[in-house]
Amino acid sequence: MKSKMIYSDYNPDNGESIVIIHNKLGDFHGFAQLHPEDKENESSFVGCRYAEARAHIACEQYKREVLDNQIKALRDFENILKGKWDYNEHSMESKRLRRRIHELKEERATVKNKIAAMKKALKKSMDERDEFVKTKINK
Numbered sequence: 748m749k750s751k752m753i754y755s756d757y758n759p760d761n762g763e764s765i766v767i768i769h770n771k772l773g774d775f776h777g778f779a780q781l782h783p784e785d786k787e788n789e790s791s792f793v794g795c796r797y798a799e800a801r802a803h804i805a806c807e808q809y810k811r812e813v814l815d816n817q818i819k820a821l822r823d824f825e826n827i828l829k830g831k832w833d834y835n836e837h838s839m840e841s842k843r844l845r846r847r848i849h850e851l852k853e854e855r856a857t858v859k860n861k862i863a864a865m866k867k868a869l870k871k872s873m874d875e876r877d878e879f880v881k882t883k884i885n886k
Contacts, residue, residue, distance in 0.1 A: 748772075752799065757791035760876065764794030768802045772809055777802030788880045800869045807862045812857040821848050 753774070754767040762781025767774055779797035781789055825844055828834050834839065 749805065750775075755795050755799070757794050757841065759789070759791070761832045762786070762789065762794070764791070764798040766795055766798040766802050768799065772806060772813075774811065775805040777805060785880070787875075793876060797869065797873065800865065800872075804865050804869070807840060807858055809863065811858045811862065813856060814851055814858065818848060818851045818852065818855065821851070 748770050749767040750770040752766060752768045754765070756766075757764045762783075764779040764781075766777045768777070769866060777798040779794045781794060801849075821844060825841075825848070828841070828844075829836075
């Protein structure tokens, strides 16, 4: 899904970067705060990049919440149907309902793994930048 950055700003006074992205799911905000130890190596580009990554993570977390709600609604509907005296678990409709719940669970697992990978990549990027600043710039 394509996202468009609609706002990006770095405030050098307090060291805060804010990014807002927009896509078909809505607007998502990302924030990054400059660590006081990094004040001498501050970079508006890096701060905004971290904030953008956090906005994308927020978007994926919203997707996961939507999938959770859909799964819950379908499970509740299935339980209502099971309570009926004439419920047939081998009917085409029941099988399709269970298949859809399974598909949504797989999609949720994919989104959950994507969120974990995005967080790991952001952490790795931050660590690599810290290591670069310590070794190359501060020599």
